[in-house]
Amino acid sequence: MTLIPTASPRANINQRRLMRDLNAIGRIGIGDHGAVTRLVFSIKELRSRQLLIHLMRQAGLKIHIDAIGNIFGRLDGREPKAPAVLSGSHLDTVIHGGKYDGPVGVIGALEAVRTINENKIPISSSLEVVCFIGEESSRFGFSTLGSSLVAGEVHPKDLTNAVDPQGTKLEHVLASLGITRRNLTSLKRAPKGLKAYLELHIEQGPILEAKKKRIGLVTSIAAPSRFKVVFSGRADHSGTTPMEMRRDALVASAQLIEYVEKVCRKFSSMEKGRVVGTVGAMKIEPGVINAVPGKTELSIDIRSTTARSKDRVARMVKRRAQEIASARAIGVEILPIREEDPVPLDKRLLRVTQEICDQKGIEYEIMPSGAGHDAMQMAKITPAGMIFIPSMRGISHNPLEWTDPEDIGLGSQLLMETMIRVANE
Amino acid sequence: MTLIPTASPRANINQRRLMRDLNAIGRIGIGDHGAVTRLVFSIKELRSRQLLIHLMRQAGLKIHIDAIGNIFGRLDGREPKAPAVLSGSHLDTVIHGGKYDGPVGVIGALEAVRTINENKIPISSSLEVVCFIGEESSRFGFSTLGSSLVAGEVHPKDLTNAVDPQGTKLEHVLASLGITRRNLTSLKRAPKGLKAYLELHIEQGPILEAKKKRIGLVTSIAAPSRFKVVFSGRADHSGTTPMEMRRDALVASAQLIEYVEKVCRKFSSMEKGRVVGTVGAMKIEPGVINAVPGKTELSIDIRSTTARSKDRVARMVKRRAQEIASARAIGVEILPIREEDPVPLDKRLLRVTQEICDQKGIEYEIMPSGAGHDAMQMAKITPAGMIFIPSMRGISHNPLEWTDPEDIGLGSQLLMETMIRVANE
Numbered sequence: 001m002t003l004i005p006t007a008s009p010r011a012n013i014n015q016r017r018l019m020r021d022l023n024a025i026g027r028i029g030i031g032d033h034g035a036v037t038r039l040v041f042s043i044k045e046l047r048s049r050q051l052l053i054h055l056m057r058q059a060g061l062k063i064h065i066d067a068i069g070n071i072f073g074r075l076d077g078r079e080p081k082a083p084a085v086l087s088g089s090h091l092d093t094v095i096h097g098g099k100y101d102g103p104v105g106v107i108g109a110l111e112a113v114r115t116i117n118e119n120k121i122p123i124s125s126s127l128e129v130v131c132f133i134g135e136e137s138s139r140f141g142f143s144t145l146g147s148s149l150v151a152g153e154v155h156p157k158d159l160t161n162a163v164d165p166q167g168t169k170l171e172h173v174l175a176s177l178g179i180t181r182r183n184l185t186s187l188k189r190a191p192k193g194l195k196a197y198l199e200l201h202i203e204q205g206p207i208l209e210a211k212k213k214r215i216g217l218v219t220s221i222a223a224p225s226r227f228k229v230v231f232s233g234r235a236d237h238s239g240t241t242p243m244e245m246r247r248d249a250l251v252a253s254a255q256l257i258e259y260v261e262k263v264c265r266k267f268s269s270m271e272k273g274r275v276v277g278t279v280g281a282m283k284i285e286p287g288v289i290n291a292v293p294g295k296t297e298l299s300i301d302i303r304s305t306t307a308r309s310k311d312r313v314a315r316m317v318k319r320r321a322q323e324i325a326s327a328r329a330i331g332v333e334i335l336p337i338r339e340e341d342p343v344p345l346d347k348r349l350l351r352v353t354q355e356i357c358d359q360k361g362i363e364y365e366i367m368p369s370g371a372g373h374d375a376m377q378m379a380k381i382t383p384a385g386m387i388f389i390p391s392m393r394g395i396s397h398n399p400l401e402w403t404d405p406e407d408i409g410l411g412s413q414l415l416m417e418t419m420i421r422v423a424n425e
Numbered sequence: 426m427t428l429i430p431t432a433s434p435r436a437n438i439n440q441r442r443l444m445r446d447l448n449a450i451g452r453i454g455i456g457d458h459g460a461v462t463r464l465v466f467s468i469k470e471l472r473s474r475q476l477l478i479h480l481m482r483q484a485g486l487k488i489h490i491d492a493i494g495n496i497f498g499r500l501d502g503r504e505p506k507a508p509a510v511l512s513g514s515h516l517d518t519v520i521h522g523g524k525y526d527g528p529v530g531v532i533g534a535l536e537a538v539r540t541i542n543e544n545k546i547p548i549s550s551s552l553e554v555v556c557f558i559g560e561e562s563s564r565f566g567f568s569t570l571g572s573s574l575v576a577g578e579v580h581p582k583d584l585t586n587a588v589d590p591q592g593t594k595l596e597h598v599l600a601s602l603g604i605t606r607r608n609l610t611s612l613k614r615a616p617k618g619l620k621a622y623l624e625l626h627i628e629q630g631p632i633l634e635a636k637k638k639r640i641g642l643v644t645s646i647a648a649p650s651r652f653k654v655v656f657s658g659r660a661d662h663s664g665t666t667p668m669e670m671r672r673d674a675l676v677a678s679a680q681l682i683e684y685v686e687k688v689c690r691k692f693s694s695m696e697k698g699r700v701v702g703t704v705g706a707m708k709i710e711p712g713v714i715n716a717v718p719g720k721t722e723l724s725i726d727i728r729s730t731t732a733r734s735k736d737r738v739a740r741m742v743k744r745r746a747q748e749i750a751s752a753r754a755i756g757v758e759i760l761p762i763r764e765e766d767p768v769p770l771d772k773r774l775l776r777v778t779q780e781i782c783d784q785k786g787i788e789y790e791i792m793p794s795g796a797g798h799d800a801m802q803m804a805k806i807t808p809a810g811m812i813f814i815p816s817m818r819g820i821s822h823n824p825l826e827w828t829d830p831e832d833i834g835l836g837s838q839l840l841m842e843t844m845i846r847v848a849n850e
Contacts, residue, residue: 205665238703239795240630254682278663289724370664
């Protein structure tokens with residue numbers, strides 16, 4: 001990929017149209033307090049994909065839907081056989097989510113491509129708007145479903161055991177949609193057919209807002225180490241058991257919770273390998289006011305953009321759990337949940353977007369992504385980049401999720417200009 | 426009350442009969458894993474009281490049942506009009522409790538009185554075996570119901586709002602048993618009709634077992650300060666929110682949990698005013714692995730046998746909660762649940778039992794009670810004393826609750842000898 005600087009195209013995306021379509025998607029699955037729920041393969045989610053197909057058709061794109069339901073809308077370039085530039089995100093949501101996590105990237109890419117089409121901006125490579133299915137893990141506990149299949153990162157047989165909270169098997173849902181396991185084996189896109197993948201997304205964090213930047217250029221996607229720590233002490237009567245005879249699992253947990261914060265704060269001040277760590281959930285048994293807690297189960301999430309820092313901190317936390325348990329003469333067990341590797345994004349794609357920002361005088365922040373995205377799967381088969389726009393107060397997965405329409409428009413405009421440059425490189 | 430030393434009576438309680446009756450009571454309401462459930466005013470609890478009435482009648486006692494269902498079985502002394510010596514406890518249990526918390530004191534007193542009767546041991550004052558209704562708070566959230574009414578410590582109208590978890594009002598339960606509020610106003614026993622109240626009970630704590638003592642002589646009954654601390658931070662994405670931008674309510678809670686232990690350990694080393702403090706329950710919101718906890722609610726129980734120490738520690742914990750919240754720029758609210766005063770038991774009654782132990786060579790521990798008992802109500806109208814016997818591993822309110830039959834027998838024997846001495850003083 002050689003960077004051939006081109007003049008910035010004159011075309012501007014239509015922010016009003018972009019917001020209209022984004023709001024149309026956002027009304028599908030809307031409930032109380034503006035909460036949006038479009039779980040993967042639900043009727044609501046199917047309706048949002050149908051609306052997208054309609055919008056792609058209106059925009060004059062050639063539509064391809066693969067066996068799992070990923071949607072590709074293509075605008076042919078002057079060299080239709082050259083590798084294509086893809087951009088998109090997802091339309092499914094968590095339970096009671098917001099309207100921007102996902103759709104901003106799909107409709108933002110659609111707006112970019114239809115603006116290019118309308119303005120007859122010359123492009124060498126073809127452009128594709130993509131909507132990946134099932135990016136959120138809320139229904140089947142399986143995230144980035146569609147992009148994992150496209151990247152060849154998951155084997156269809158790994159999906160067969162997934163079950164939703166109602167007890168419905170993913171396999172049966174697929175069967176009811178006429179999708180067999182055999183259909184799914186050919187979803188992987190050949191890397192040679194792809195030039196780049198770009199994803200516009202809300203930050204889902206507070207950094208851009210705090211730094212008063214409207215654009216984030218993403219260097220890498222952090223990955224979590226997730227595990228549970230189970231402390232087994234002894235449940236005792238809260239009135240009759242002297243302090244020195246207790247085996248209180250909750251006080252042990254409190255020490256570990258404080259340690260997670262302390263060690264991550266230490267690592268967060270380092271330029272590289274910034275780490276965040278969270279104890280988000282805890283079960284307490286018996287969990288009544290008049291009993292010393294006998295057993296606790298802590299759910300811990302440690303993330304970093306470098307595997308080395310993440311693994312180091314996870315090891316330190318596990319070691320500390322052992323030390324606390326042994327000092328208190330209680331039991332401890334560590335149960336792994338998930339280990340993933342951070343994904344670096346493409347440096348040259350970042351530089352293209354950065355140059356456009358510099359030329360246009362847009363202030364940006366170069367930053368990692370703490371959350372996972374379809375881009376982390378696509379990065380395995382093609383150079384991938386991400387553009388972030390601010391999230392009000394960092395809120396997401398929540399009906400209060402909000403991004404200024406001006407920022408959504410700016411993100412789509414920047415995405416368009418990046419796609420044009422990359423397609424014409 | 427003047428102490429007139431008398432020779433120890435020759436009579437010995439019948440341990441086999443005592444255990445037989447205790448086991449007969451224990452089979453009423455027994456379920457899986459030997460768990461016993463006899464909630465106040467349930468059919469099971471009514472059956473246990475009927476069996477007790479039968480046993481009292483067999484023992485030749487005169488039976489009186491008051492309006493709420495407290496049962497008194499009386500053996501007249503040579504001076505029937507002199508103040509009576511009462512001894513007993515309760516037959517109701519928690520949900521999935523054991524068979525000794527309560528019944529040991531009722532059947533232990535019955536065994537003592539019937540042994541006195543059979544052996545024609547001369548007694549001046551009358552003796553009464555008592556079964557108080559509703560000592561456990563498990564059904565209506567109201568503990569020591571029967572003894573509170575007998576002590577005149579609760580006004581019947583205070584009971585009308587009590588509701589059980591199924592939504593049944595205590596008032597309606599009473600009405601269905603033909604009990605009106607008016608019936609309940611005359612339950613208070615006149616202090617001049619009472620000489621003393623003695624209660625045999627399992628320790629429900631680990632001290633006697635740890636110190637290898639078979640008898641505990643109780644100096645006072647601790648009382649709790651119970652309150653909730655609610656920390657209000659901000660729920661954030663666990664991957665995208667830098668450590669320094671978090672308002673994590675759980676880490677704040679962890680600091681407070683550790684502080685409760687620390688300050689109580691400090692006070693537990695003092696001879697007087699020993700304090701125990703427990704965070705037994707906590708709610709966490711949203712309580713998922715990928716979100717920084719935004720809100721927590723801790724249930725805190727601080728107990729001591731001196732009001733001064735208890736109140737001081739409770740104040741320190743509340744102050745610390747404020748400090749933690751203010752250092753973390755999060756909100757905090759303190760919600761009172763219950764404030765009670767510790768109850769000192771009668772020193773002279775303790776000395777009577779202590780002398781008997783010394784004469785018989787029984788090793789005893791002089792100790793406070795961390796748990797509440799009917800004795801704390803009775804202490805308000807008459808000199809009250811308690812005899813503890815060991816609880817295996819301190820376990821109670823649990824099917825694993827266990828006390829050696831030899832210790833139960835010894836407790837009943839010591840109770841009998843104390844009753845004889847006090848009745849003849």
